[in-house]
Amino acid sequence: MNPDSLKGEIALVTGAGRGIGYEAAKALAWLGAKVVIAEINEQNGKTAEESINKEFGAGKAFFVKTDVGNEKDIGKLAEVVLKKFGKVDIVLNNATVFPIGAVKDTPIESWDFSYRVNLRGPVILARKFLPAMIEHKHGVFVCVSSSGAAPFIGAYEVFKTAQVELANTISAEVEGTGVYAFTIGPGISRTPGFIEGGGKVASLMGMSLDDLFEMNKNAQISPEAAGAGFAIAIALAKRYHDQETSSIQVLREAGIELTDEKQKAQEQEKLVTKPIDSQNTIELYELVQKTYLEQSEGWKKRNLFERQWISRDFKKNTGMSIDEMQTTVKALGNSLKTQASTAEFVEPLNRLAAYYVHQQEQLKGFEKDPKKLEENLKIIDGWIRDAKGLVQVLTR
Numbered sequence: 001m002n003p004d005s006l007k008g009e010i011a012l013v014t015g016a017g018r019g020i021g022y023e024a025a026k027a028l029a030w031l032g033a034k035v036v037i038a039e040i041n042e043q044n045g046k047t048a049e050e051s052i053n054k055e056f057g058a059g060k061a062f063f064v065k066t067d068v069g070n071e072k073d074i075g076k077l078a079e080v081v082l083k084k085f086g087k088v089d090i091v092l093n094n095a096t097v098f099p100i101g102a103v104k105d106t107p108i109e110s111w112d113f114s115y116r117v118n119l120r121g122p123v124i125l126a127r128k129f130l131p132a133m134i135e136h137k138h139g140v141f142v143c144v145s146s147s148g149a150a151p152f153i154g155a156y157e158v159f160k161t162a163q164v165e166l167a168n169t170i171s172a173e174v175e176g177t178g179v180y181a182f183t184i185g186p187g188i189s190r191t192p193g194f195i196e197g198g199g200k201v202a203s204l205m206g207m208s209l210d211d212l213f214e215m216n217k218n219a220q221i222s223p224e225a226a227g228a229g230f231a232i233a234i235a236l237a238k239r240y241h242d243q244e245t246s247s248i249q250v251l252r253e254a255g256i257e258l259t260d261e262k263q264k265a266q267e268q269e270k271l272v273t274k275p276i277d278s279q280n281t282i283e284l285y286e287l288v289q290k291t292y293l294e295q296s297e298g299w300k301k302r303n304l305f306e307r308q309w310i311s312r313d314f315k316k317n318t319g320m321s322i323d324e325m326q327t328t329v330k331a332l333g334n335s336l337k338t339q340a341s342t343a344e345f346v347e348p349l350n351r352l353a354a355y356y357v358h359q360q361e362q363l364k365g366f367e368k369d370p371k372k373l374e375e376n377l378k379i380i381d382g383w384i385r386d387a388k389g390l391v392q393v394l395t396r
C-alpha cells in the first residue's frame with residue numbers, strides 16, 4: 001500500500017461527511033485516489049472536502065450534496081462527477097441511517113426511511129455506475145454490512161443484511177468482467193452515528209453505552225482504522241471479490257496490528273504460564289472455561305458470513321455446535337462444584353483440544369508473519385495444554 005496504489009482512480013464515497021465514511025475517503029486519498037464525497041449533510045460534506053484537500057492537496061476531494069435514496073440526486077451526482085472527472089471507478093456505499101427500537105414499536109415510516117438509505121440508495125448507485133464499469137472492464141462496488149440480527153436494530157439491520165445480498169448478487173453478475181464487488185463491515189466504532197444510535201440501544205438493553213462497547217470489545221475499532229480497512233480492501237478488491245469481510249480482518253491480513261488484539265494475546269499468555277502440576281482441577285477448569293467462553297462469545301459477534309463459516313467448521317471438527325459446547329463446559333463446572341460424576345465430559349474436552357490443534361493448522365496456512373505465527377501457535381498450545389490437562393485430572 002502506497003500513495004500510488006489508487007493513483008488515477010475516482011472513488012465515490014457516500015455519507016463521507018463524518019465517521020467511518022470520512023476516514024475511508026481520507027485513506028482512499030492517501031492511497032492516491034480522488035474522492036467524491038456524496039453526502040446529504042451540506043455542512044459536514046463541505047468540511048470533509050476542505051479538510052481532505054488541506055491534507056492531500058487541492059482537488060483531491062470534491063463534495064456533491066446528495067441524498068442517496070433519491071434517484072434524481074444520483075442522476076445529478078453522475079452528471080457533475082462525469083463532467084469533472086469523466087468516470088467513476090469505485091463506489092463505496094457507506095451512507096447510513098440507524099433507526100432504533102423493537103420491531104413492535106418501530107413505526108413503518110422508520111422502516112421506509114431506512115430502506116431508502118440502506119438499500120434503495122445502493123441499488124440506484126449500482127444501476128447508475130455499474131454499466132460503465134463493466135464496459136471499461138474496471139471498477140469496484142462495495143457494500144457495507146453490520147453485525148447481523150440483534151435486538152432493537154431491526155429496521156436498520158434487515159436492510160444492511162439485504163445490502164450484503166446485493167453485493168453477493170452483483171459479484172456473481174460481474175464475474176470475469178474486471179469489475180469487483182464485495183461487502184465489508186467495520187467492527188464497532190465510536191462514530192457520531194454509533195454514539196447516538198448505540199446509546200439508545202444500550203438504554204433499551206438496560207446498560208450504558210460504555211457497557212455496550214465493553215460487551216463488544218473484541219470487535220472494537222477506531223473510525224480511522226475502520227476507514228483504513230475499507231480503503232485497503234478496495235485497493236485489493238480482486239482478493240476480496242465475492243466475499244464478506246471486515247476492517248479488522250483486512251487490516252490483520254495486511255499485517256497491520258490493532259492494539260487491542262495485542263493486549264488480548266498478552267493476557268492470554270499470562271493465563272497459560274502456570275505449570276499443570278501446581279494447578280488443581282477447579283483452576284484448570286476455569287482456564288478452559290474462560291478461554292472457550294471468550295472465544296465462543298467472540299465468534300457470535302463476527303459478521304454473518306464468518307459466523308456461519310466458524311459454526312460449520314466447529315461442528316465438523318467437534319461433532320457439536322458452539323452453543324452445545326458452551327452448555328457442556330458450563331455443566332462440567334456444576335458437576336465439579338457438586339462433586340458429581342464428570343466422566344461424560346472427557347470426550348467433549350478431548351474434542352475441544354483436537355479443535356484447537358485444527359485451529360493451529362489453519363493458522364499455519366493463514367499467518368504469513370513468522371513471528372506472529374510463532375506467538376499465536378504458542379497461545380493455542382496453552383489452550384491445548386489446559387484442555388488436555390483437565391482431561392488428565394478428571395481421569396486420574
Ligand SMILES: NC(=O)c1ccc[n+]([C@@H]2O[C@H](COP(=O)([O-])OP(=O)(O)OC[C@H]3O[C@@H](n4cnc5c(N)ncnc54)[C@H](O)[C@@H]3O)[C@@H](O)[C@H]2O)c1
Binds near residue numbers: 014015019021144
Ligand atoms: N459505527 C459502527 O460501529 C458501525 C458498525 C457496523 C456497521 N457500520 C456501518 O459503517 C458505515 C459508517 O457508519 P458510521 O458509524 O460512520 O455512520 P454515521 O452515522 O456516523 O455517518 C453516516 C453518514 O451518512 C450520511 N447520510 C445519511 N443519510 C444519507 C443520505 N440519504 N444520503 C447521503 N448521505 C447520508 C450522514 O449524514 C453521515 O454523514 C455505515 O454503513 C454503517 O452501517 C458502522
